[in-house]
Amino acid sequence: MAEYSALSLLKNALSGNKDWKPAWRKPEPKPSYDVIIVGGGGHGLATAYYLAKEHGITNVAVLEKGWLGSGNIGRNTTIVRSNYLLPESIRFYDFSVRLWENLSHELNYNVMFSQRGILNLAHSPAQADEYIRRGNAMCHGGGDGVWLTPEEIARKVPGVDLSASARFPVVGGLLQPRAGTARHDAVAWGYARAADRLGVDIIENCEVTGFLREGDTIIGVTSTRGEIRARKVAIAVAGSTSRVLRLAGIERFPIESHVLQAFVSESIKPYLDCVVTFGGGHLYMSQSDKGGLVFGGDLDGYNSYAQRGNLPLVEEVMGEMVAMFPAVARLRLLRSWGGVMDMSMDGSPIITKGPLPGMYLNCGWCYGGFKATPASGFSFAWTIAKDEPHAINAPFTLSRFERGAVIDEKGVGPTPKLH
Amino acid sequence: MLIPCPHCGPRDLAEFSYQGDATRVRPDPASTDMKAWYDYVYNRPNPSGPHREYWQHSGGCRAHLVVVRDTLSHEIISVAFAHAGLNTAEGRQ
Numbered sequence: 337m338a339e340y341s342a343l344s345l346l347k348n349a350l351s352g353n354k355d356w357k358p359a360w361r362k363p364e365p366k367p368s369y370d371v372i373i374v375g376g377g378g379h380g381l382a383t384a385y386y387l388a389k390e391h392g393i394t395n396v397a398v399l400e401k402g403w404l405g406s407g408n409i410g411r412n413t414t415i416v417r418s419n420y421l422l423p424e425s426i427r428f429y430d431f432s433v434r435l436w437e438n439l440s441h442e443l444n445y446n447v448m449f450s451q452r453g454i455l456n457l458a459h460s461p462a463q464a465d466e467y468i469r470r471g472n473a474m475c476h477g478g479g480d481g482v483w484l485t486p487e488e489i490a491r492k493v494p495g496v497d498l499s500a501s502a503r504f505p506v507v508g509g510l511l512q513p514r515a516g517t518a519r520h521d522a523v524a525w526g527y528a529r530a531a532d533r534l535g536v537d538i539i540e541n542c543e544v545t546g547f548l549r550e551g552d553t554i555i556g557v558t559s560t561r562g563e564i565r566a567r568k569v570a571i572a573v574a575g576s577t578s579r580v581l582r583l584a585g586i587e588r589f590p591i592e593s594h595v596l597q598a599f600v601s602e603s604i605k606p607y608l609d610c611v612v613t614f615g616g617g618h619l620y621m622s623q624s625d626k627g628g629l630v631f632g633g634d635l636d637g638y639n640s641y642a643q644r645g646n647l648p649l650v651e652e653v654m655g656e657m658v659a660m661f662p663a664v665a666r667l668r669l670l671r672s673w674g675g676v677m678d679m680s681m682d683g684s685p686i687i688t689k690g691p692l693p694g695m696y697l698n699c700g701w702c703y704g705g706f707k708a709t710p711a712s713g714f715s716f717a718w719t720i721a722k723d724e725p726h727a728i729n730a731p732f733t734l735s736r737f738e739r740g741a742v743i744d745e746k747g748v749g750p751t752p753k754l755h
Numbered sequence: 756m757l758i759p760c761p762h763c764g765p766r767d768l769a770e771f772s773y774q775g776d777a778t779r780v781r782p783d784p785a786s787t788d789m790k791a792w793y794d795y796v797y798n799r800p801n802p803s804g805p806h807r808e809y810w811q812h813s814g815g816c817r818a819h820l821v822v823v824r825d826t827l828s829h830e831i832i833s834v835a836f837a838h839a840g841l842n843t844a845e846g847r848q
Contacts, residue, residue: 576803578799578800578801578802578803579803587800588794588798588799588800589798589799589801590797590798590799591799591801592775592776592799592801593801593803593826637773638773638808638824639775639776639801639806639808639826640826640829641803641826641827642826642827642828642829646756646768646829647768648767648768648769651769681796681797737793737796737797738789738790738793738797750796750797751775753773753775
């Protein structure tokens, strides 16, 4: 019987819900492991799970400096999509969507993946051309892109301002029907429980303070809970990448940390049943199952590790939201927060062996890390286990910058605030 | 976040444009050292703590500024004109 099922729910209800096991243990760190994963966010936990499940490597510790799910896995706007232009990105993110489609079954944990679609609104003929080109690229790469006319948009999303007098009139939109949203906390908890049941030690409140080395080779870490050794040390710390690499003596790296804000409104009745993005600026919005509108926009645009942003960006996001959906103008904002994004120099991630012997690195997710969680964990685990990349992460090297082989979706160059 | 522009006084963040790390040094344009160019174009120290960075007061006096700002707290530690000569009274003459 699966640990979580209708039958186990009934059985535990009859015994007063006293027999549920904690979703993961709270083990003391052992002196050594086969693999240490620094960072207990979505990517680190997914990596641990796939290491155990796909490669049989279960002597693994995940070290998390705070509590599980306290970083970007609990701070994003929960969107899952693969509407990319470049073949490397389409291949990677489409693989991720396919893993998402079976994730709740695979983990025996309801991650509430809802393929409600994502609609990118286009506001000029040039933008429509660009979106149609992207839709064609998606279809060519095996994905799904559908062009919608304003009449079709009116039927699908009645709240959008489609009037000719709108500040940015809508000329059409690119729909990816298989995209959607997922419950972000459940993704962390689901991967954590599944990894734990396979023998992985998840160690919270354990901050890495340095690296143990033998010559150049990394052979473990020092932490707030003592020295822990491992043959392989994998790093998946998102916005803290430069900070952690500095502990290993790497002072310069193609990453800038930026703050991205997100928002949720008070709950309203069902209003929006897909994810919609605004092409006249940068805004993405969906409605959660609790009824709140969940939305976010651009980066604040300056280096930050603060996990909070400033007001000009808040005003800009609200302005765009009201331009797109005039009906929400009088809604009250319930909460806002910020997360620290590891902005890479071409807007694409880095999943690779190195840069030091014994080290493996997963970073540069910009603000698209959540949707990538399953594929990132899958391909990073592959890279750690086999010492070579999987086909889907082979292009996402660190050396691509030096070789001029950047994967720059937006074509804006090494200016992280624009990606 | 208020940035105290040395010309206009404390002004709202919305008036300024961010132009990134001010510690980067461009290699000699004649240099063919690819490592040096790679390091200049792509690598950043990205510190958590004081960060020396360029801002332009694009919605005000349009001066280019060098700001030292704490990336953990957003506290502004110092502000000066990017053109070093403008930082003295004689230089501004």
